Amino acid sequence: MDTILAKWNEILETVRVEYDIMDVSFRTWLLPLKVYRVEDDEITLLVNQEQALTIIQNKYMLPLKVTIAEIIGTEYNIKFITPRDVREIEKSSSQSKPQMNETIERANLNPKYTFDTFVVGGNNNFAHAASLAVAESPGEMYNPLFLYGGVGLGKTHLMHSIAHFILDKDQNKKVLYVTSEYFTNELIEAIRNGNNTAMSKFREKYRNIDVLLIDDVQFIIGKESTQEEFFHTFNHLHSLKKQIIISSDKPPKDMETLEARLRSRFEWGLIADISSPDYETRMAILRKKEEMDGYNIDDEIIKYIATNIKSNIRELEGALNRLNALAKLEKKEITIEFAEEALKDIISPDAKKEITPELIIDVVAEHFHISSADIKGSKRNSEIVVPRQIVMYLCRDMTDTALKAIGNILGKRDHSTIIHGADKITDEIKKNDTLRNTIDILKKKINPT
């Protein structure tokens, strides 16, 4: 497009001279033409007045085609459109975009998690190849595809990549990504409703699907009715050759307390692991992230992060974000000393193992897709208040930290506020199965054993 635009005046002038076009004709027919689009071997030109279309097509199409080939060195087809066509094109593209966005939203996908943004390295190349194979022919090759690996190593990213790939090829495919926690909570709700309609709605949702992605399946261990329901969902989809993709923190054979019939089904298809990335892959991931987010950080700093954060890609990315945010906030340059100070909590090997209120705040914030600052802050909407009370409950339950200290960390709150918040959750858990399930999962996330 740029080359054509840059040479457009020269092209018109050449047509005028070589085809001996009178001034008045030149100004009437050729000068108002605008380059609308250049795609592959076709140039689309916008004709401002519908009445001019036939004349331009008949008289000037060939001269333009020949001159463009002479000047640019490539032969293009020339197409003409009118403002009315442009309106149609823009209307239909603005309709198809939200449609795709809606499809992605309905499937529960993160638009950023695609194969394009996934860095392939020695730690994940098998899982990546298996995912690509499944994406290319869902339901045919490996069913289920079982991806496993430690925390923050890219399982979710790969699962979403498969889903995007399938939807890009066929927007009408019914694709659904859910965490096993979400599946469990929906099931609890359906059961709690106590009527057949709720249960059949639940079943219809999960069985009327082409591709089902279930993340973090380890959290259904010990939940009998969830395992039972998932077992039937699995059988139903599998028998119809619908693709199932599962992720977990460990391979099926190590999920000892999972029902045996589910464990054996998880082993039917292909099992692929993702391990910790090596240094080169960590560097490549950081560079990709830097490029995508438009950061400009010294190579020395990138190497420092890649050398020191080894086992969790989420932390690797988090370190880069944190450096960038802090540098902006404090209006400082990112030097090695700055990075050392800013990342000391992440990099210090022992700091992470201990269960601290800070760790609890981070895990709860991530779980509820809010920021740690919100939890410590003063917002009072329920999206924040409930996670904040959960933090109070978990800090009291899982750490020895004094209530006063918990209060201080949580934005200088009084110790009676902490007691009140924690008690509220203790009471609520007794009557609310969904909350109990969430607390259960949060505890496992905070203290995976």
Ligand SMILES: Nc1ncnc2c1ncn2[C@@H]1O[C@H](COP(=O)(O)OP(=O)(O)OP(=O)(O)O)[C@@H](O)[C@H]1O
């Ligand atoms: N190979 C990779 N290339 C680019 N980004 C990656 C890669 N692997 C992981 N990431 C990024 O690291 C972050 C964590 O990845 P993801 O959430 O997929 O991990 P996970 O294994 O599902 O973690 P969890 O066990 O907590 O569910 C994401 O932002 C993801 O985009």
